[in-house]
Amino acid sequence: MGGWLSSLFGGRPERDNPTLADIQARQQAEEAQQRAEKAAQNAKDLAQTIKDQAEEDRKKACARQDEADKAATRAAAETQRMQAQMEEAANAARRAVELAQEAAKAAKEEGEKLAQEAKEERERSQKLREDAEKAIQAVREEAERAQKVADEQRREAEAGKALAEEVARVAADETKKAMEAKEDAEKRLKEGIQPVVTPSPEEVTAAKRRIQYKEDCFHFAIAGVSGSGKSSLVNAFRGLRSRDGGAAAVGVTETTLQMTRYPDANPGNPYYFNDQGLYVFDCIIVLFDNRFTMTDIAILVNARRFNIPTYIVRSKADQHIRNVMMDMGYDSEGDDEEDVERRNKLHKAARKQFIDRTRKSVKANLEDANLPDQRVYIVSNTTLLSLVLNKMPRKTIDEVEFLNDLINEAHTRRKAVRDAS
Known part of the structure; x- marks a missing residue:
């Protein structure tokens, strides 16, 4: 029967209902997502609270500045009144000058104090904003990490399901092949085809x-x-x-x-x-x-x-x-x-x-x-x-x-x- 040829050329080169592990993996992923969303909302609420507090503090600083301006105005009026009285009495005038100077000094000190408080309030508000931004960034990073964990768990669940399906398929194929091999061997014997013998x-x-x-x-x-x-x-x-x-x-x-x-x-x-x-x-x-x-x-x-x-x-x-x-x-x-x-x-x-x-x-x-x-x-x-x-x-x-x-x-x-x- 036929001849054989060989030569050197140069080269040529296979899913069911979700398992308990699949369901648990999905639940864990959903819980992680919910935690991340809740954390993000908390951070958002905190940032809004900080913003509202900063606005309230700014209004207070403005009110204090207005009070300082009014105090200075009042001090100037008092000075003018005393200067008018100085013409009537030297002693009264000197006393009025002293009172005016004291009032001016007090007003100045009060103004400087209010200005310093306003500066400190602004710095505190700036720090609060920076802290809020850091908190938001931390929440965002935590959400991303949770998302990665959820994605990885989902991939593992899918891989596990695919593996289970492949194992089931291979088992079914092997069973089918065994039955087919038996039937094929019987058929071949009837048709005169010799079975395969593994060479030594x-x-x-x-x-x-x-x-x-x-x-x-x-x-x-x-x-x-x-x-x-x-x-x-x-x-x-x-x-x-x-x-x-x-x-x-x-x-x-x-x-x-x-x-x-x-x-x-x-x-x-x-x-x-x-x-x-x-x-x-x-x-x-x-x-x-x-x-x-x-x-x-x-x-x-x-x-x-x-x-x-x-x-x-x-x-x-x-x-x-x-x-x-x-x-x-x-x-x-x-x-x-x-x-x-x-x-x-x-x-x-x-x-x-x-x-x-x-x-x-x-x-x-x-x-x-x-x-x-x-x-x-x-x-x-x-x-x-x-x-x-x-x-x-x-x-x-x-x-x-x-x-x-x-x-x-x-x-x-x-x-x-x-x-x-």
């Missing part, structure tokens, strides 16, 4: 020796039934045509029954063919031509067990599209320049029909085998050869994506090996 370390070593395994290379296998186009695909990957020297033999019968090591046309890029020891490969290309067989399904199942990436590829796309065109009434012998438009329309319709039928067929076969859906790459070996030789073909289907995904897989696997070492 000695078998792995022997398989690696048999395919000339190199640790610094990317190894991939190409598997398929006789006539599926394995050799042509190998040659396309290597940039060779069937007639070129060193190319893999091409034929309608099985020409790759034996494992063979095929070097790339560019030194240092080896490819491998192998009909056993699949578990040592980095990825497997499952190649089919006309129909998807149980052998292909078995390869996909075993590769999935060993966590080996697989690529489902349908070859000879150009030939199949041409056959569909024939079924639609296309006659290549009567083709001429006037039929170009009709031929192009038939080709477009045949191409779409072939692609749709291929994808539906593979999807149905994977579902029947209880395998997850995966992409099928529809390719033409001649188009792949042109891409490898850095030529841009006029028509492509999945050839470019296939090469890119294969190269990315190689990079990913090789990087994982390097990181692990």
Whole structure:
């Protein structure tokens, strides 16, 4: 049965009702938020009280200043009255002067005292404002801290819920997988598909020796039934045509029954063919031509067990599209320049029909085998050869994506090996 190819390219790489812990976490977050809001309101009330007190003190200071002004006015009037009396009596005048001076001094002292009190009141009001601002800032910082605590508790609650959901999902998946594995094993025994047997370390070593395994290379296998186009695909990957020297033999019968090591046309890029020891490969290309067989399904199942990436590829796309065109009434012998438009329309319709039928067929076969859906790459070996030789073909289907995904897989696997070492 099929041959194997491997080569070095460069890399390619799943919520229920809230739990008690969730409810408690939310309550704590809400309580913290309420405390922060209450603290903010208290600070606001305190600031308003301080502001009102400062305004009242300012009014008192103004009243005291008015009293001082009035006292000074009264003292001046008294001085004038006494000066008038001085003309009548010198002694009375001198006494009046003394009284006036004493009154002026008292007024001055009282004014200075009131001015000092007003200054001290202003400084006290300023300090109260600064203290209020500090209190407001402290409350704001406490509110922010409480918000952070609430956010962190919410995140922890969400993470805990997600973890619980993941654990439940994994448990359900494992139970389902166990039941499916039992049913699948019974089905496979009925269909003649051999169960997967885990190779021993000695078998792995022997398989690696048999395919000339190199640790610094990317190894991939190409598997398929006789006539599926394995050799042509190998040659396309290597940039060779069937007639070129060193190319893999091409034929309608099985020409790759034996494992063979095929070097790339560019030194240092080896490819491998192998009909056993699949578990040592980095990825497997499952190649089919006309129909998807149980052998292909078995390869996909075993590769999935060993966590080996697989690529489902349908070859000879150009030939199949041409056959569909024939079924639609296309006659290549009567083709001429006037039929170009009709031929192009038939080709477009045949191409779409072939692609749709291929994808539906593979999807149905994977579902029947209880395998997850995966992409099928529809390719033409001649188009792949042109891409490898850095030529841009006029028509492509999945050839470019296939090469890119294969190269990315190689990079990913090789990087994982390097990181692990």
